Amino acid sequence: MKQTRPYPRAVVTRKAARALASGHPWVFEGEVLRLEPSPEDGRAAANGDVVDVFEENGTWQGAGLLSEQSKIRVRIVTRNANDRVDEAFWRRRAQWAWQHRRATMGARALPGCPPDTNACRVVFSEADGFPGLVVDRYENVLVTQVGTVGMDRLRPVVYRAVLDALAADGEKIDAVFERNDSPARAKEGLPLAKGWWDGLPAPDSPRVLVRENGLSFDLDVENSQKTGFFLDQKYNRRAVRELAAGRRVLDCFCHVGPFGLNAAAGGAELVRCVDVSQTAIDLAGENARLNGLDDRMAFTCANVLDYLPELARDRARLREEGGPFDLVVLDPPAFTKSRGTVSHAARGYREINYEALRLLPRGGYLATCSCSHFMTRDLLAKAVAEAAHQANVQLKQVEERQQAPDHPILWGFPESHYLDFFIFQVV
Known part of the structure; x- marks a missing residue:
């Protein structure tokens, strides 16, 4: 040089x-x-x-x-030797990140709904050139997670860069909530904390009403998982919605109910939402009432790993829960967060898909996914294929999907590809 x-x-x-x-x-x-x-x-x-x-x-x-x-x-x-990594550099990066969301999501909203950028990931760490920084937008609130010491030092600069990029496009943000409570920060020697960033006035409540796919969600950005919601499944939820009309749907690992609500909004006859967290179930119920869909939705607090085999064994219990079901959604948490536990995780994915397939009739649909980078697309496909063989059914693939484009996959950086999603029909 x-x-x-x-x-x-x-x-x-x-x-x-x-x-x-x-x-x-x-x-x-x-x-x-x-x-x-x-x-x-x-x-x-x-x-x-x-x-x-x-x-x-x-x-x-x-x-x-x-x-x-x-x-x-x-x-x-x-990788550009002409770059100086100064405030102007981060402002350019923030503008590029927001322009990408506008280009890939700005015109994809359902009719009569606000642009899909009203609730989206604005910055996705390395994939957007901000290593260790995640910024999610929920209407007029940004929720951030900072996981590296370099980005932690740059917080005032990069927050302002993101806010100014949005403001230049007419998008008003009133507050920033910092969810710096991930244990991963300890690996960088960073303290754990969460609260409103002092660069903007703090609202009275951490609750935010968010619209996605025409549905309203009451989120708690302070206490919910991650930053309050799982934005990466936005279009996968819409794909389930398109299949749901007239069906009886079992939504497993439902969290606050986004797959189930999309299915109900798509015309499902009944949706049963199941999650091990009573807090999540309560929020899912509130969201159902908020959208006027509670007459077609029901909720069970249970461990899905125990619940599915129970329904397969006990037909009376299955009927009590609203079955038989002809559409099952499996959206489990990551079963592995390291390469060393992949084989154990593969068994877990195989088991839950096997139990779900036991409940589905011929012609029924299975929507299944993995949100772990280490459980690759091919490993997930293998686990589902083994589950189908074990259940003595054949699967016809309807769709293969990934994370939404506000969580871009950076080629050369496989860690940015972490969500794989399949829809199958049992034939």
Whole structure:
């Protein structure tokens, strides 16, 4: 590199350089050979700083954020040697992120509904070039999660960049709630906390009324899972809705009821929602009443792993719950969060799909998914195929889907692809 850049340097192994060249944005702890001071002013790298990444032969590989306590030691933010990672840089990134949501979701709303960007993920971490930052929009409130020390230091800059990108497009945001309560922050040496960001006035309540697919959801952004809702399934819920007319639907792992409500709105005869959390079941019931769909929806607090076999064994119990069902939705939490537990997770996915298939008649439909990066598309497909064989049924694929485009998949970074979704008919 001929130009002199102002950042300290991380010199990395050939293995790291090959991974970076393939598009992966991470350099791991053991791949950093040494840190060198800035050639411009002699400044040493501090935790969270921007560092230039060089292979040992002197080839520049990009610039990233240093995390001294993490196994992921550097996260690349640019591969353009002309970039200066300053406030203007993050403003450009925020504009690009919002423009992507406008382009991919702005015109996809159902008739008579607000644009799908009223509730969407505005920033998806590395996939948008903000490593460790998630920003979800729920109407006039943003909910953020910060998981890296570099992004934590940049919070005032990147929050303003996102707010200004939205404001420039006429989108008004009144408050930002920070959900920095993920245990993953401990790996970066960051404290756990949650609360309203002091850069904007704090509302009186963490409850937000959100519209999605023409339905209203009363969300608690402070206490619900993740940032309050699972936005990545927006269009998969719509796909279930399109199949639901006249059917009896079993919505497993229902959370606050979005799949079930979409099915009811699509004309389902009955929807039974099941979740192990009584809090989630209560919120799902409230959302059903909020949308005037409670006359066709029912709720059970139970462990789905026990509940499905119980229905298969006890036909009287099945009838009590509203069965027989001819559409089953399986939206389980991630059964694995590491490569080492994938085989155990595969058994779990196989078992729940087997139990669901036992309940479905010929001609019935199964919507099933995995939200774990480690449970790849092919592993999920294998688990479902084995479940079908065990249940002695054949499956006809209706659709194969993924996460919504506000959760973009960055090629070269397989960790950004984490949600796979299938719809099958039993034949």
